[in-house]
Amino acid sequence: MTDSKKSRRASGKRERLAAAAAEVLHAQGVAQTTLADIAQAAEVPVGNVYYYFKTKDELVEAAIDAHARTLGGMIAALDELPTPEERLKALLAGWVEQRELTARFGCPTGTLASELDKRADGLDRSVAAVMQTLLDWAEQQFRTMGRADARELAVALIASYQGISLLTNTFRDPGLMTTEARRLERWIDSLG
Amino acid sequence: MTDSKKSRRASGKRERLAAAAAEVLHAQGVAQTTLADIAQAAEVPVGNVYYYFKTKDELVEAAIDAHARTLGGMIAALDELPTPEERLKALLAGWVEQRELTARFGCPTGTLASELDKRADGLDRSVAAVMQTLLDWAEQQFRTMGRADARELAVALIASYQGISLLTNTFRDPGLMTTEARRLERWIDSLG
Amino acid sequence: MTDSKKSRRASGKRERLAAAAAEVLHAQGVAQTTLADIAQAAEVPVGNVYYYFKTKDELVEAAIDAHARTLGGMIAALDELPTPEERLKALLAGWVEQRELTARFGCPTGTLASELDKRADGLDRSVAAVMQTLLDWAEQQFRTMGRADARELAVALIASYQGISLLTNTFRDPGLMTTEARRLERWIDSLG
Amino acid sequence: MTDSKKSRRASGKRERLAAAAAEVLHAQGVAQTTLADIAQAAEVPVGNVYYYFKTKDELVEAAIDAHARTLGGMIAALDELPTPEERLKALLAGWVEQRELTARFGCPTGTLASELDKRADGLDRSVAAVMQTLLDWAEQQFRTMGRADARELAVALIASYQGISLLTNTFRDPGLMTTEARRLERWIDSLG
DNA sequence: TATGAATGAGTCTTCATTCAT
DNA sequence: TATGAATGAAGACTCATTCAT
Numbered sequence: 038m039t040d041s042k043k044s045r046r047a048s049g050k051r052e053r054l055a056a057a058a059a060e061v062l063h064a065q066g067v068a069q070t071t072l073a074d075i076a077q078a079a080e081v082p083v084g085n086v087y088y089y090f091k092t093k094d095e096l097v098e099a100a101i102d103a104h105a106r107t108l109g110g111m112i113a114a115l116d117e118l119p120t121p122e123e124r125l126k127a128l129l130a131g132w133v134e135q136r137e138l139t140a141r142f143g144c145p146t147g148t149l150a151s152e153l154d155k156r157a158d159g160l161d162r163s164v165a166a167v168m169q170t171l172l173d174w175a176e177q178q179f180r181t182m183g184r185a186d187a188r189e190l191a192v193a194l195i196a197s198y199q200g201i202s203l204l205t206n207t208f209r210d211p212g213l214m215t216t217e218a219r220r221l222e223r224w225i226d227s228l229g
Numbered sequence: 230m231t232d233s234k235k236s237r238r239a240s241g242k243r244e245r246l247a248a249a250a251a252e253v254l255h256a257q258g259v260a261q262t263t264l265a266d267i268a269q270a271a272e273v274p275v276g277n278v279y280y281y282f283k284t285k286d287e288l289v290e291a292a293i294d295a296h297a298r299t300l301g302g303m304i305a306a307l308d309e310l311p312t313p314e315e316r317l318k319a320l321l322a323g324w325v326e327q328r329e330l331t332a333r334f335g336c337p338t339g340t341l342a343s344e345l346d347k348r349a350d351g352l353d354r355s356v357a358a359v360m361q362t363l364l365d366w367a368e369q370q371f372r373t374m375g376r377a378d379a380r381e382l383a384v385a386l387i388a389s390y391q392g393i394s395l396l397t398n399t400f401r402d403p404g405l406m407t408t409e410a411r412r413l414e415r416w417i418d419s420l421g
Numbered sequence: 422m423t424d425s426k427k428s429r430r431a432s433g434k435r436e437r438l439a440a441a442a443a444e445v446l447h448a449q450g451v452a453q454t455t456l457a458d459i460a461q462a463a464e465v466p467v468g469n470v471y472y473y474f475k476t477k478d479e480l481v482e483a484a485i486d487a488h489a490r491t492l493g494g495m496i497a498a499l500d501e502l503p504t505p506e507e508r509l510k511a512l513l514a515g516w517v518e519q520r521e522l523t524a525r526f527g528c529p530t531g532t533l534a535s536e537l538d539k540r541a542d543g544l545d546r547s548v549a550a551v552m553q554t555l556l557d558w559a560e561q562q563f564r565t566m567g568r569a570d571a572r573e574l575a576v577a578l579i580a581s582y583q584g585i586s587l588l589t590n591t592f593r594d595p596g597l598m599t600t601e602a603r604r605l606e607r608w609i610d611s612l613g
Numbered sequence: 614m615t616d617s618k619k620s621r622r623a624s625g626k627r628e629r630l631a632a633a634a635a636e637v638l639h640a641q642g643v644a645q646t647t648l649a650d651i652a653q654a655a656e657v658p659v660g661n662v663y664y665y666f667k668t669k670d671e672l673v674e675a676a677i678d679a680h681a682r683t684l685g686g687m688i689a690a691l692d693e694l695p696t697p698e699e700r701l702k703a704l705l706a707g708w709v710e711q712r713e714l715t716a717r718f719g720c721p722t723g724t725l726a727s728e729l730d731k732r733a734d735g736l737d738r739s740v741a742a743v744m745q746t747l748l749d750w751a752e753q754q755f756r757t758m759g760r761a762d763a764r765e766l767a768v769a770l771i772a773s774y775q776g777i778s779l780l781t782n783t784f785r786d787p788g789l790m791t792t793e794a795r796r797l798e799r800w801i802d803s804l805g
Numbered sequence: 806t807a808t809g810a811a812t813g814a815g816t817c818t819t820c821a822t823t824c825a826t
Numbered sequence: 827t828a829t830g831a832a833t834g835a836a837g838a839c840t841c842a843t844t845c846a847t
Contacts, residue, residue, distance in 0.1 A: 048831085066347035068260030071816060084819090084833055093817065143343060150399045151335060151343040155258035165399050172396075189408055192396060193389070196409060200392030204364075204384060207342045207357050216381055217388060240806095263841060276808045276844090285842065432827095450731035452644030455820060468823090468829045477821065527727060534783045535719060535727040539642035549783050556780075573792055576780060577773070580793060584776030588748075588768060591726045591741050600765055601772060626810085647837060661811055663839065 051089045051099075054079045058100035059107075063145045067097060067152050094158055101163045104145055108167060112174050121178035125194070125225050128175075129218045132198060136211035144202035146171070171195055184228060197221060243281045243291075245271045250292035251299075255337045259289060259344050286350055293355045296337055300359060304366050313370035317386070317417050320367075321410045324390060328403035336394035338363070363387055376420060389413060435473045435483075437463045442484035443491075447529045451481060451536050478542055485547045488529055492551060496558050505562035509578070509609050512559075513602045516582060520595035528586035530555070555579055568612060581605060627665045627675075630655045634676035635683075639721045643673060643728050670734055677739045680721055684743060688750050697754035701770070701801050704751075705794045708774060712787035720778035722747070747771055760804060773797060 057079035061070050072093055076083045090096040111131065115124045132139075142148065146167055153161045175194050179187035201217040204210075249271035253262050264285055268275045282288040303323065307316045324331075334340065342356045364383050371379035393409040396402075441463035445454050456477055460467045474480040495515065499508045516523075526532065534548045559578050563571035585601040588594075633655035637646050648669055652659045666672040687707060691700045708715075718724065722743055729737045751770050755763035777793040780786075 050831085064347075066260070066344065068258075069347055072818090073816080082833055083817095084835090085831075087818070087820095088831065091818090143346065147395055148343055148347075151340055151395060152258065152260075154335065154398055155256075155261055155340075161399075168396070168399050189412060192393070192405060193409060193412055196392030196396050197385070197389055198392065199395045200388030200390065201384070203339055203342060203391045203395070204360070204388050206346055207353075207360050213384060217385060220381060220385055264843085265841080274808050276810080277806080279843070280806065283843095448731075450644075450728065452642070452728075453731055456822085457820080466829050468831080469827080471822070472827065475822095527730065531779055532727055532731075534779060535724055536642065538719065538782055539640075539645055539724075545783075552780070552783050573796060576777070576789060577793060577796055580776030580780050581769070581773055582776065583779045584772030584774065585768070587723055587726060587775045587779070588744070588772050590730055591737075591744050597768060601769060604765060604769055648839090649837080658812060659838095660813055660840090663841095664810065667839090669838065 050079070050081060050085075052103075054081060054086060054089055054096065055099040055103045058096050059103045059145070062097065062100050063142050063148065066148065072096070094160060097153075097160055098163055101149065101160070101167065104149070105167045105170070108146070108170065112170070115174075121181040122225060122229070125175070125178050126222055129221055129225075132202075133215055133218045136205065136214040139202050139205050139214060140209050140211040141206070143206035144199060147199045147202055148206075168195070179228075182228065190228070194221065242271070242273055242277070244295075246273055246278060246281055246288065247291035247295045250288050251295045251337070254289065254292050255334050255340065258340065264288070286352060289345075289352055290355055293341065293352070293359060296341070297359045297362065300338070300363065304362075307366075313373040314417060314421070317367070317370050318414055321413055321417075324394075325407055325410045328397065328406040331394050331397050331406060332401050332403040333398070335398035336391060339391045339394055340398075360387070371420070374420065382420065386413065434463070434465055434469070436487075438465055438470060438473055438480065439483035439487040442480050443487045443529070446481065446484050447526050447532065450532065456480070478544060481537075481544055482547055485533065485544070485551060488533070489551045489554065492530070492554065496554075499558075505565040506609060506613065509559070509562050510606055513605055513609075516586075517599055517602045520589065520598040523586050523589050523598060524593050524595040525590070527590035528583060531583045531586055532590075552579070563612070566612065574612070578605065626655070626657060626661075628679075630657060630662060630665055630672065631675040631679045634672050635679045635721070638673065638676050639718050639724065642724065648672070670736060673729075673736055674739055677725065677736070677743060680725070681743045681746070684722070684747065688746070691750075697757040698801060698805070701751070701754050702798055705797055705801075708778075709791055709794045712781065712790040715778050715781050715790060716785050716787040717782070719782035720775060723775045723778055724782075744771070755804070758804065766804070770797065 054075065058075045061075050061078050065074065072086055073083050075096065076086050086096065090099060115127050118124045118127055146164065150161070150164045150168060153164050172191050172195055175191035176187045179190045184190055197217065201214055205213045246267065250267045253267050253270050257266065264278060265275050267288065268278050278288070282291065307319050310316045310319055338356065338359055342353070342360060345352045345356050364387050367383035367386050368379045371382045376382055389409065393406055397405045438459065442459045445459050445462050449458065456470055457467050459480065460470050470480070474483065499511050502508045502511055530548065530551055534545070534552060537545045537548050556575050556579055559575035560571045563574045568574055581601065585598055589597045630651065634651045637651050637654050641650065648662055649659050651672065652662050662672065666675060691703050694700045694703055722740065726737070726740045726744060729740050748767050748771055751767035752763045755766045760766055773793065777790055781789045
């Protein structure tokens with residue numbers, strides 16, 4: 038039976054596991070999280086996890102994918118907005134909305150990128166792809182705004198987000214996110 | 230015999246261990262690094278480590294302290310420069326200089342902050358203190374420049390650095406650091 | 422419904438499983454072979470195996486039986502030949518024919534005997550019975566040749582076969598089987 | 614610290630472990646033997662085993678080496694005898710002496726060869742080397758006896774031994790070994 | 806102080822077997 | 827009968843920490 042078949046099947050346990058993994062890994066970090074933790078969060082017996090994922094790494098990969106899909110959904114929603122300025126500001130608004138979670142656990146993409154980068158397996162490339170997606174989208178917005186330096190601006194924007202997420206998390210201060218988002222908003226306005 | 234006495238003693242094993250720890254932890258991450266790794270890097274027998282550090286966490290703390298001292302030295306050197314603008318730009322220059330190391334392992338402070346935050350022990354507070362030091366120094370520069378929003382600017386600057394370090398590391402592209410530093414330089418000029 | 426009824430039934434899954442088991446167990450060894458391996462080889466869903474065999478051991482037993490039947494067929498074919506000398510030499514010829522398989526996996530009977538002997542269950546007795554059959558048949562040939570030491574000669578012959586199979590397998594050298602068979606042929610001639 | 618250093622050290626636990634492994638593996642087979650079994654036999658805590666051997670396979674390798682050394686010692690002792698005929702017959706005598714052990718567990722070399730051959734790792738090559746040693750030694754004896762077909766005779770002799778060991782073990786009948794040894798003795802005499 | 810060795814708790818992973826449908 | 831899924835009992839391996847000398 039192929040994986041895709043498995044995932045099409047009834048109970049959706051595979052999805053439940055991936056979702057639980059995404060959440061727990063975000064909250065505890067990859068290294069600090071045991072399979073038992075994830076299994077418990079998904080209310081699945083540990084042994085059963087291996088029916089769906091051959092290794093812990095595969096489960097981590099699934100969590101990254103789940104995260105990528107969430108991000109994809111978010112981007113799709115943003116794309117409904119008429120102008121790039123509005124889209125970018127809506128992105129900022131989303132970040133502010135998440136500030137409490139960020140203060141507790143950091144940005145899910147960023148913390149994963151930071152932790153997985155230290156590892157030899159291919160997982161780091163998966164997170165990089167997620168980050169790339171976000172970067173490309175931002176670049177597209179700046180380009181639509183007519184900026185020749187769209188890539189550089191995109192990098193600056195995402196870097197600011199990743200950095201402020203880290204500080205917000207380090208100091209457990211959601212206010213940092215709010216202030217920085219406001220600053221970035223003004224910055225976007227100034228680029229027009 | 231007190232710890233301080235110990236550290237004043239001849240062999241300097243304690244310092245060697247802390248320095249080795251700082252380096253290895255930066256390169257491999259805390260979770261992926263075993264005591265044996267550090268002991269080996271410091272050329273100290275594993276069993277002996279425990280004479281100097283009661284637990285692995287204490288050794289991590291020492292590594293953070295070592296890192297803090299390095300940072301302190303760097304700041305002291307910057308303070309020799311006459312104007313805050315020059316000081317801030319010299320900081321940027323330092324970041325660019327480190328870009329290869331950053332591409333491989335990320336910013337030492339940032340990666341530690343990201344990883345240790347997920348842990349219940351007090352280590353996260355130690356890294357936060359290091360980050361605070363940097364933030365305070367930057368704030369001081371902006372304040373000297375006569376900016377009322379010095380804190381906000383300091384946060385923005387450090388966040389940009391942390392974020393671009395993460396991206397530089399994620400994409401293993403030192404060029405990102407160079408470009409962003411140039412952008413930040415222009416930004417600093419624009420604040421005058 | 423009795424087992425015999427089951428085996429008389431249409432689908433022949435039971436036989437397919439036993440045959441697949443015989444093959445896979447020969448190739449991989451009992452311990453290295455999972456039920457899933459056998460099920461896959463027989464193209465039968467894992468869960469379904471248990472309808473035909475209550476335990477893995479029962480399936481191994483069936484594999485031994487399958488092997489015994491193959492051996493029985495071979496012996497029956499040999500018995501068509503007119504003289505015991507011809508029959509014994511035809512046996513040797515069969516061994517030589519199998520030399521490539523033997524070089525890769527050893528003698529099916531011998532490897533099973535060797536591995537199962539270490540186990541407490543009754544499976545070792547089943548393999549012993551298979552070996553006994555072969556031994557008895559060989560003894561009969563030597564007896565027909567008028568040898569009073571027929572049993573001893575039979576033991577020597579089968580031992581030579583088992584041993585050369587082991588060496589052929591250990592050194593992955595089918596040539597060993599060929600040479601030894603020729604030697605045994607001369608030996609048989611010398612007994613006349 | 615190098616392995617050789619470790620093995621030169623006091624307690625000899627490494628040797629104890631290797632010896633225990635050799636014994637237990639012979640008695641139970643590799644797959645059926647857990648590290649805990651070996652640790653218990655050597656009266657060493659399980660966790661401690663890993664101080665001496667990084668993996669189970671390394672311990673198995675050590676057991677093979679231990680067995681190789683025993684064999685080497687035996688061969689050295691045989692070499693004290695004046696003629697190749699005497700040496701070969703002394704070898705046979707040794708086999709007969711071991712017949713009870715063989716009836717219970719088979720030939721240590723042969724059972725290892727049979728079991729390890731099914732595995733992808735290099736362990737099978739280690740056992741093959743042990744078998745090779747024995748083969749080479751026997752060949753040398755036949756050559757000294759002036760036989761041009763020394764290799765073939767050596768193969769035949771060792772094959773007979775491996776085969777009769779298997780039968781002795783399968784039928785749990787030490788008498789088989791005795792009878793076959795006598796036959797081989799006569800055979801050696803006939804080659805003069 | 807120094808150090809090789811010891812310890813044991815914790816983690817991943819496998820797999821025979823069972824179950825619900 | 828058929829089958830995907832569930833379960834839990836091992837077993838290998840790691841590593842921080844402790845100990846004996």
